Amino acid sequence: MKQERRLLLLMEKIDKRFPGVHALDHVDFDLYEGEVHVLLGENGAGKSTLMKILSGSLPRDSGRIFIRNHEMQEIAHMSPEHAQALGIGMVYQELSLVPTLSVAENIFLGRLPRNRFGLIDWKRVHGDAKASLNTLGIDLDTHAITGSLSVAEQQLTEIARVLASQPRILVLDEPTSALSDTERTRLFEIIRRLREKGVGIIYISHRLAEVPLIGDRVTVLRDGQKIGTFPTSEVTEDQLIQMVVGRKLTEQYPKHGVEKGEVLLRVENLSVPGKLENISFEVYAGEILGVFGLMGAGQNELARALFGLEPAYTGRIYIRERLTPIRNSEGAIRVGIGLIPRDRREGLIPMLSIPPNITLGQVSQYSPHRVLSLQKEKQVAQRYIKELRIQPPILDRPVLYLSGGNQQKVVLARWLYGDTQILVLDDPTRGIDVGAKAEVFSIMDSLSRRGIGIVFISSEMQELLAMADRILVLRRGRIASIFQRGEVDQEDLLRSAS
């Protein structure tokens, strides 16, 4: 059967650098008719970059792309229009819908059907949009403003849009990160149907559990390098994990059991209108409390609320069993809470060097006229540069030029310097390389051994299962369940979250 299938796509030695990152290092990739080729790798491995080069939204530094258009032909310069004309349909990881337009307008954006007077045929727009949503098994008002939909609904709309263009090569970039179990199952059915029709599908994921469910072949990327391509039937999950992570699991996730201490943080009935409802939990000294949820389930709001950035919250927050309202970040810092924000760019002042970035959390607590000791500040910085191995250890260069992992360490150092008791980490390993991730985990481990309580939010189930003492699962703003370490696997987490 394989011999009958024709090659649809061949990418040869694709190379791409971003400032400070070798995002793709001479990567080869191919795709046949009627197959699902899974592209697997951790966050930051280069999966999205490779696909953006394929769809023409990013230029490549070098490498060749061949695409079948009756016969294989080389495409020297790819552009989004060109890619579309060649039948490449791409569901981007970051939603690319226009939030102010309706669902139907988004589905037909750029190719709205017209009647014979050249006017937009709104009846057909909504009819066809409805039909393409129905094939996905979703019932959405096609007049609804896209920005008002849930993340999952937006993702499904985006998928519907790409399917409506009837692509020959379909790229799905982490399409299930916001989807529930049933939505995911339905998407898989559609993928199988398209595969029967001979469509070539590239399915990007960092969820190992999905690979055998959907893939015919799997290619593993790690740190911009291709580790290998295998038929899914010939590799085990354990082998895949090792290829994705690139090192022994105990090295990647250093975790020592710690005696639980006193209750540092107790949250009772925390609600943020429209985002969180009746969240209650506690964090003990030395504990790592993992938080998992599908995209948009309220993790981000939880982190913000604990740090005083959602001042309209209701409910009670106790710090060391003392009722403590937290209405702004100043107040949060004062009672010993620190936050590593989801977007690293929100953590640092890019133009300032390492020392002022580390001391900022303390300096913000001083009265304005307080005179700073730059000498002492440098010593502090040197201490943390050494302790956290921040590279390169240059004191007077803007942090802008540090790599993602090292920037993350600078933000961590800020809270270490501030004697933080409770640390909220909102997806701290997003977009940093595997080595840096291991370092962040090892810092987390040593912090918990010092008695710091950690709230560890992550979209990587792997990380949570390996590092957390308990895992709290959020579903649409509510607590779905709380699991003890060792009691759960990825499937349980997913099922509970959706």
Next chain:
Amino acid sequence: MTEKIPLDTKIDSTPELAAPSVSPSLQVRLETLRRWLVQAGALLALLLLSLYLSFATPHFLTPSNIANVARQTAVTAILAVGQTMVILSAGIDLSVAAIAGLSASVSAVLMTSQVTVLGLAIGPLPFVWGVLVALAVGMLAGFLNGLIITKGRIPDFIATLGMLGVYRGIALLVTGGLPVPSHLTATELKGYLPEALIWLGAGDILGFPVPGLIALIIVGLGWFILRYTAFGRSIYAVGGNREAARISGINIHRTKILVYTFSGLMAAIAGLVLTGRLNSANALMGEGEELRSIAATVIGGTNLFGGEGSVLGTLIGAMIMGVLGNGLNLLNVSAFWQRVIQGLVIILVVVLDQWRRRRFGS
């Protein structure tokens, strides 16, 4: 079809910690070059301009003209120190000259005549009280700007543009549109400005003009605040990345209000110096100085979008503006053309700044 790779060959090859690629070091070099260009570039421009003028006109390098330049530059420099702090915090203050006019007018009226406020007869005030009134008015006006911008959530540009009109209007109301002291007040009430105030604007110490000294002291103060105080640090933080500043616990509203209050204080000082130099105050004095202070700040290398820059650069920027104005005077360029040229210089500088940033990173 699928190449069979022996599974265990590549797996255990632990990747080394993010090997730094070639580009960062290149970036560092570009960044160093850019900083050097910003700092040395302005200084170089000042030297070249002065060199040209010293050949083009014999009057430029005379001691009296240099003192004159120092006096003219002083007002711009003092305003620009406040403006630099505002711009560093990612704001802009278009009302500085209006505040200078208002605070000087109020204080001049109170120093030269008796007025009745709420049934209370005030004035004529002695010098020290007059100065305190001016500083208080300036700070109050700046504080109001800050309040409107933060609590009212009005963009800095719009808020200070609106308040520019308000402050000029109040100054006109206070002075009745006349200079203070005017012929009217001077003859009828024998009200003259205190000698000490004239000395602030026109006096000298060992041949060095007092306004120049004041400007230097204020630049020193601004430098100290920005480099060594918690306030200065929060200015850079707020202007460099507002969201990160918030997450670090910086009180953004307080910082912005303080910055605008400080700028108002600088405006009041500049207004007093200008009043002393002109020997009178008037509601519209210092017109155009808001643009000159912004130009001085940007020429001095401060990022127009905040977070990056220093008052030492601003001092050089102010000197360039001063020498340029003086040179055009000496070369007999008409005052009308001078305004055209100064406006174009401001645009040119911003264009150069944008180009420099695009070209050399960030």
